[in-house]
Each structure stands twice: as C-alpha cells, then as structure tokens.
Amino acid sequence: MPEIIEPVTQKQARPTINDVATLAGTSKATVSFVMNGRHNVAAATRDRVLAAAAELGWTPSQQARSLSNSRAYAIGLVFARPPETLGSDAFFARFIAGVESALADADQSLLLRFVADPAAEQDAYGKLRTHGRVDGVVLTDVRHHDSRIAFLADLGLPAVTLNRTDAPSPFPAVSLDDERGTRDAVDYLVGLGHRRIAYVGGPEIYLHSTRRRLAWQGALETHGLAAHVCIETDFSASSGARAVHEVLALPRHQQPTAIIYANDSMAIAGVVAARQAGLRVPQDLSIVGFDDAELSAHINPPLTTIRSDSYGWGRTAAEVLLQFLHTGDKPPERMLPPAELVIRQSAGPCLGGDD
Numbered sequence: 050m051p052e053i054i055e056p057v058t059q060k061q062a063r064p065t066i067n068d069v070a071t072l073a074g075t076s077k078a079t080v081s082f083v084m085n086g087r088h089n090v091a092a093a094t095r096d097r098v099l100a101a102a103a104e105l106g107w108t109p110s111q112q113a114r115s116l117s118n119s120r121a122y123a124i125g126l127v128f129a130r131p132p133e134t135l136g137s138d139a140f141f142a143r144f145i146a147g148v149e150s151a152l153a154d155a156d157q158s159l160l161l162r163f164v165a166d167p168a169a170e171q172d173a174y175g176k177l178r179t180h181g182r183v184d185g186v187v188l189t190d191v192r193h194h195d196s197r198i199a200f201l202a203d204l205g206l207p208a209v210t211l212n213r214t215d216a217p218s219p220f221p222a223v224s225l226d227d228e229r230g231t232r233d234a235v236d237y238l239v240g241l242g243h244r245r246i247a248y249v250g251g252p253e254i255y256l257h258s259t260r261r262r263l264a265w266q267g268a269l270e271t272h273g274l275a276a277h278v279c280i281e282t283d284f285s286a287s288s289g290a291r292a293v294h295e296v297l298a299l300p301r302h303q304q305p306t307a308i309i310y311a312n313d314s315m316a317i318a319g320v321v322a323a324r325q326a327g328l329r330v331p332q333d334l335s336i337v338g339f340d341d342a343e344l345s346a347h348i349n350p351p352l353t354t355i356r357s358d359s360y361g362w363g364r365t366a367a368e369v370l371l372q373f374l375h376t377g378d379k380p381p382e383r384m385l386p387p388a389e390l391v392i393r394q395s396a397g398p399c400l401g402g403d404d
Contacts, residue, residue, distance in 0.1 A: 064105040066205075072101035076219035079377040081205030084109045090377030123158040124148075124370055125183035127174060129167045129190070130284075138284055138314050139342030140359045147363025148187065155371055167192075167254075171200055178204045185370050187211070188220070191256050209370040211362065212257060213382060221373055221380045223366045227257060227339075228264035230355035230388030231309065234337045235268035237353075237390060238307045242399035243335065247278035247305035249292040249315060258311065261339075265309060278305050282315065289315025290322035293334075297326055306334065306399045313338035313345045313354055320348065320395060331397035341391055350394035357388040 070077045075094060082090050083098040090098075102108070126148070128141075145159070152159055160183055162173050174197070177183050185207035188197060191214055198218050201208050213222040238246050248265040251258040258281075266276040280295055282288035289310055296305050310316035316338030320330050328334045330350060338345060341356035365383055372380050 064107040066107070066109070068105055069098065069101045069107050070219070072105065073097040075377070076379050077202045078205055078207045078219060078373075079379075081109075082377045094377050121181055121184050122156070123160050123183045124152065124367065125160045125162065125174075125177050125186040126189065127162040127164060127170055127177075127186065129164050129170050138312055139344070140312060140340050140357075143359040144363035147360040147365075148367045149363075150360075151364045151367035151371065157371070170197060174201060174204065174206060178206045185209070185374050187366050187370060192254050193256060193259070207370065207373050209366050209373065211366060215256060219379065221369050221382065223362065223369055223383045223385065225357055225362060225385045226387035227261055227355070227357060230339070230357070230390055231261050231264040232268040233390040234309050234353075234355055235265055235272075237392065238309075238335060238337070238396060239269075239272050239274070241307075241335070241397065243307040244274055244399070245277065245303070245305045245307070246274070247280065247292075247296055247308045248276070248311075249280045249282055249289060249308055249319070250311040251282060251284045253281055261311060277303065282311075284312055284315065286314045286318040289318035293319050293322040293326065297328075307337070307396065308334065309337045309339075311339050313340045313342040313352060316352055316354065316395075317344065317348055320350075320352070331395055332400055335396035335399070337396055339388075346393065348395075353393045353396040354391050355388045356391045358385060361385060 066077050066080050070080045073080065075098060079090060079094060080098050083095050084102070149159055162177070164170055164173050174186065186201070188208045188210045191210050191212055193215060195214055198214060198216070198220065202219050208220045210218060210220055210222045212224045235246060246269060248262060250262050253259055262279060269276045278296060280292045282292065292308065292315070296308065308319060310319060316336050319336050323330050323334050323336070330336055336352070338352050338354035339357070340359065341354045345352040345354050362385055365385065369380050369383055
C-alpha cells in the first residue's frame with residue numbers, strides 16, 4: 050500500500066514596513082509618515098504607500114502608531130563625543146550655527162544631546178523618538194557599516210547624513226568633497242620640496258577619517274613617496290600636540306618635515322608644541338590644518354589650512370531634512386563646494402630636512 054504524504058503548508062510570513070517601502074519605492078520613514086496620518090507627504094507618494102500596504106495586507110502596530118502622532122517642530126543632533134572635544138573643534142560651532150540659521154527661518158528648534166560613546170546613541174535616539182522630542186535628526190560622523198541607519202529607519206525617525214554612507218540608506222545625504230583639499234595640500238608640500246609628510250587624523254571608525262587618510266596616502270604615492278607616518282587621534286587639541294612629540298621621537302632620518310592635520314585645533318596645538326620643542330615653523334616643520342577656523346588666520350605664523358564651509362554644511366543639512374519632513378520623499382544628494390587649500394605662512398620650503 051503506497052504511503053500517503055500529507056501536504057505541508059508554510060505559514061505566510063507577516064509583511065513588514067520594509068516590504069511596503071520596497072513595493073512603494075520609497076523609504077520606511079515615508080511609510081511611517083503616511084500610516085500615522087501626517088500631512089507632509091506628497092499625494093502621489095501617499096497613494097503609492099497606501100496601495101502597497103493594501104496589496105500586502107500590512108497595517109502598523111498600535112505601538113508604532115503611537116510614536117508619530119504629533120509634530121515636535123524640532124530636529125536633533127546627537128554627538129557621541131566628549132563635550133570638551135566639541136568645544137575645541139571650530140567645525141561644530143559653525144556647523145551648529147548653520148543649522149540654527151535654517152531652523153530659525155522655518156520657526157523650528159534644535160535639540161542637542163551628548164552621549165558618552167556610540168553604544169549610548171541608540172538609547173538616546175529611542176528616547177527622542179518615543180517622547181516625541183524631535184521630528185528628525187542630523188547624523189554626523191558617519192561610520193563604516195553604520196548601524197544607526199537601520200535603527201533610525203526602524204524607528205521611523207527621518208534623518209539626513211553628513212556625507213553618503215557606504216551602504217544603501219533611506220535617508221538623504223549632504224556631502225563635501227574633502228579629498229581634493231587633502232590631495233592639494235600634499236601636492237603643495239611636495240612642490241615645496243617635502244618628501245616626508247605625516248598625517249594626523251581622527252578615529253578610523255569614521256568614514257571621513259578613512260577617506261582623508263586614503264587621499265593623503267594616494268597623493269603621496271602619486272609622487273612616488275611613501276606614506277610612513279600616520280597618527281590616529283580623537284580630534285582634540287591635546288592629541289595634536291602629542292603628535293608632534295611622537296614624530297620627534299622617531300629616528301632623525303624618519304622624522305617628517307611636514308604634518309597635515311585633520312582639523313585646525315590640532316594643527317594650532319601642533320604649532321605651539323613644535324615651538325616648545327625648539328623647532329621653527331615653517332623652517333624646521335611645516336604644518337597644515339583643516340577647516341579654516343577663524344583663529345587660524347591670526348596665529349603666528351598664520352595657518353595654512355584646507356577650508357570647508359561648515360556653516361553652509363549645517364544650513365544645507367537642515368534645509369534638506371526639513372524638505373524630507375515636508376514631502377516625505379527622499380531628496381537627491383546635495384553636494385557642497387569642495388574643500389580648498391588656503392595658503393598662509395605655516396608651510397614653507399623644506400630646508401634640507403630630507404637628506
């Protein structure tokens with residue numbers, strides 16, 4: 050007698066918000082906006098989302114609905130850096146001023162949060178969302194394989210990222226080409242006769258830290274030079290000073306004759322540390338910064354640096370986020386003018402240090 054095999058039925062997996070977003074061709078944040086009754090989504094987008102949800106038979110949970118039932122008229126910035134580090138970095142003061150300028154025009158507010166480390170960020174974002182404190186956030190210091198992207202998307206908390214991510218993202222990006230300025234600084238120093246050019250950068254968990262380091266390395270290799278000395282720091286002024294002592298501890302034939310720093314605070318501290326060690330800037334050691342902070346033009350010698358428009362970056366990021374909140378559609382990436390080299394007196398000809 051033949052064996053009778055009962056048919057096996059598989060339980061259909063419940064559709065998710067990600068399925069709806071994929072079918073509708075939009076972001077999970079936009080799906081969240083539509084299903085929670087927000088009025089800042091374009092009619093055509095709303096229709097696509099509702100049609101996709103109906104086709105899939107998906108409805109949001111009551112808990113998810115409760116997270117988005119009102120407007121805060123505020124956006125958030127969460128920094129996983131010590132507050133004192135931000136205080137010494139001129140970039141953030143001007144960046145925040147730019148954000149504020151756009152929010153003031155739109156009658157919106159800015160909420161800042163400082164957390165001890167990246168591990169505490171998700172808790173901070175979750176509380177901001179659950180308590181309805183902000184409508185969206187600006188995501189700074191984008192990291193390799195940044196887990197915050199998926200976390201914020203799952204929260205339904207809209208965001209804008211500073212520079213594009215290294216993986217697909219449902220959020221718009223506002224990007225700055227900082228590689229060109231770094232390459233230009235290397236080219237300039239090589240033109241002055243320098244052959245040993247060090248780089249003092251930030252934590253390698255950040256995409257922009259890696260990007261600038263690779264630009265420095267690639268520019269040196271283009272000139273047939275080795276990228277021997279690279280020092281990773283926390284962006285603080287004190288770490289910039291320590292970098293000078295580290296390079297001076299190297300054997301004489303390995304000591305750099307020029308240093309490119311990842312921000313002006315470290316570079317200015319490097320100038321002071323070099324002088325305290327008995328070196329002349331730029332005769333014995335050339336120094337280049339990044340950002341073109343206001344103070345940089347007024348130190349002695351005035352700092353050669355790479356200028357980025359941090360104020361414009363902040364204003365543009367806020368404008369793009371407000372647009373995203375208003376329409377629900379992901380705006381295209383916005384590109385800022387590239388960072389450019391500003392030549393002053395802290396970098397000069399190499400005077401025999403490469404023998």
